[in-house]
Amino acid sequence: MKNVKWLAIPMSMLLLAACGNDDEKVKDKPKDAPTEQNESTTDNNATTNNGTTDNADNNANNNAVSNANASFDFTHFSLDVDYSETKSFEVEYENEQSGVEASIEDDINGDNSYGDEAYERLEPIFQSFKFGASTPEDEVITEVLNVFNLRDDYTELELEIRFTDGTEKEYHNRK
Template sequence: MEVDYTGNDNEYEAEYDTMGAQKEASIEDKLNKHEVYGDEAMKELTPILEKLTFAKDSSEEEVIQEVTKAFNLKDDYQEFDLEVVFEDGTKKEYKVNNK
């Protein structure tokens, strides 16, 4: 997920990948000057992701609203880009460009 706001260094980026044997996670929160990687990022992201309830047939608007709320992100973003791979292997991308 990548969310960009107006101005320089105003983005929030989170990655969480548990596909296969290797697990990866990272948070690069330039809004709040907070960057964590690996196990520490996994510990932060897991409870947030467990709150999410959207499904692959949810509307783009529903998904974006739920994700921005769960991650405590403001709605005044310039760009929103989220890629999700559901448990059945379905891959969906949710993109908004307000520039």
């Protein structure tokens, strides 16, 4: 009986971890938002009888057109701005084939939102961004702070962006 008790705790934790956090899921996924492609898609090239490759190449072309017309130029956006040990501003956005997740955790104003509510707040902000993968780091940081209306007296800023062309950028600034 004692062994059963010791197994119950780890099994419960495993079950909870497998459930994930559905609070951040966006239920009304925007049709024109760029989606990160599943890596297995590019490995599924099928050759037809006439020797041409279809499926993966066609999907890649369709996705490139779709992403070119998208609202914003990234599929992942993670921002963490620390002002003190207890005050920070965090944004998480990820759009994958499995779904969209969005969250805003604003310890400064005590204003947190998740899922559809967070996405509705983030969409116009993301659409206003003018930077791209080749924009210098200081310009990206300045624009992000300005658009989110954040003070520049932070102690640390971390920003990770995965652009639709596959470029991943990490911006880090500590004061």
